[in-house]
Amino acid sequence: MRTKVAIIGAGPSGLLLSQLLNLAGIETVVLERKSRDYVLSRIRAGVLEWTTVQLLRAAGVGDRMDREGMVHDGCYLSSNNNMFRVDFHEACGKQVMVYGQTEVTRDLYDAQEALGATVIHDAEDVALHDLESDAPWVSYTIGGVPQRLDCDYVAGCDGFHGVSRPTIPEGVRREYEKVYPFGWLGILSRTPPVAEELIYAAHDRGFALASMRNPMLSRYYIQVPLTDRVEDWSDEAFWAELKLRLPEEACKSLITGPSIEKSIAPLRSFVTEPMRWGRLFLVGDAAHIVPPTGAKGLNLAASDVFYLSQGFKDFYGAGDAAGLEGYSQKALARIWKAMRFSWSMTTMMHRFPEHNAYERRMQDTEMAVLETSDTARKWMAENYTGLPY
């Protein structure tokens, strides 16, 4: 089999890149390790930057998002029960869309099917070959039967644990990492959200987040030690802890219910440079991971896809390789700014076992500056709603 761009991974990065390239008449093949049902069973991000919204509309997958998604003008922050609102629209004229990553992925799958794009599931043992030549190729197996895909380029959209990043020789890769000493225990419940916008709560017991997917589907998180396991947390224990961390004012309208999904995600900041090696381009979580406090993970995948798809369109459309040559530098410039924002929000709102009294005071003061300074709120609003591409 032969194609122009081999895409490894059918998460948001891979499917969105395939969608944009196929719309431009550039042939792709997506190789996904898991089944479609497995991919769609994952509960991940919830907030879309406005640039992501516009890109999804350009990809022809904005209709259900515009019908079912919720446009938010702001969010609430609280520090030990003192709650205040950051009005994004007032501060920087922009908004965000609350629409789950699972739904984005579902819309992309449906659009790919309508286009007749090639997405191959249960592709195991994927390996990348001859990436520094002008004839790269990908080997994989289906049901144990060896397969070969010849291509012009490979897009590594296979996430943090994928095969693409490790294929770049260690001597070429520069990796930057910060592992946080805690994780997020998240649940999904068929209950109305506690508020009309998200609440990010800093508390001496630990961070909490009240989010949502729709008017009858809520998503909540609490910071937990890395030693905690999901089975350590009954629904009752989760709700009791959440009530201790969310502002009392909000808890008056908290409706609890059975969890329909419960998981713990560790938090880390990670970047690998460069995001290109020969004919391989890294995209999304394959190249970078952010702590979810800034709601940047999925949105950085979208900006990577925007830059790379533009590069391929220029190359295949006009023989102009400048976009492909400049992809890594351009993507990393935006990635590092999102890294900074995510690190800043995480450092400000979580309780760190190693923090002393001074560092705790600095956290409280960071929150107080956000509450009282228009300039600080403008900085947060610009970063949260998404820096320009």
Ligand code: FAS
């Ligand atoms: P993904 O990891 O989504 O997709 C990679 C795909 O490649 C997967 O389908 C995988 O099966 C496939 N793959 C892997 N190895 C392969 C191989 N060798 N061969 C073929 N296929 C292979 N972001 C937020 O903004 N907010 C959040 O709240 C949030 N919560 C998260 C919770 C968890 C547990 C995790 C892991 C991430 C979370 N994220 C969150 C970040 C997340 O949304 C990612 O940014 C987003 O999924 C990135 O999309 P992809 O780059 O497509 O990577």
Ligand code: PHB
């Ligand atoms: C979510 O709804 O899953 C979500 C929202 C905002 C975040 C992280 C997660 O910052």
